[in-house]
Amino acid sequence: MIETAFTPLASLSGGILIGVASTLLMLTLGRVMGATGILVGLIQPATSRDFAWRAALLAGMVTGPALVWLVSGEMPAIEVPISTAALVIGGLIVGVGVSFGSGCASGHGVCGMARLSPRSIVATLTFMAASFATVYVIRHVIGG
């Protein structure tokens, strides 16, 4: 386990930027900023036009670390406190889950909740509860 500091200012600013980006994507393309939808659309694009905007969006996201590094002088912290096996198994479960659940924290948790979509509210409450429960079991029941 790695302890992390409470970062209210950075986290709030980051959250606002996520909201600004979600708003701008709706304003320009009329699309929901959902990471799952973007990824699925890149794996199985319906048309080449559909592929292009998703690829541009992903290219922008991936340039994020370079910009953070240019401005702050350091790469954003990424600390992975779990084994490689857990990383891969967790990744598979997330992939299956977001496909059946049609969305993740950005699509349901931000964009869907902001539209007050009942589906997204139910999905968000469900996956947040499952995450809290999973971490509790892993760290305090199995690991405790």
Added chain:
Amino acid sequence: MKLIATYLIGLIFGVGILISGMANPAKVLNFFDVAGTWDPSLILVMGGALVTTFVGYKLVFGRAAPIFERDFSLPGVARIDAPLIGGSILFGVGWGIVGFCPGGALPALGTGRWEVFAFTAALIAGIVLARAIQSAAARRAQQAT
């Protein structure tokens, strides 16, 4: 023009994710660990993103159409069904195991860290697997009728 705008929107999203801490599994897992090394930062990420998007959408939906397209493409399925609940439970379990979600991992690919690539490869494999299960189930349903 449209693609440049989209690229810049992706960049804003990526920077937001990175400085918020959503791309850092240690931070995400600590948010879920209320009984242990709790870090409440993610409340501010989700809250800030949600309030900003809520207000932003209100303004945007005052328009007849988006700037570059004829219509808004909004998810239209209103049903709360078993796949939604089951899938969300699975996503929550997986997120609780790794601390990466799709939106957190995609911008983090740009750091070049192998852990992010390993997670994203597994994520894509999971999506492809789910698609295969879904189309097999659809085929079986079609044959049954």
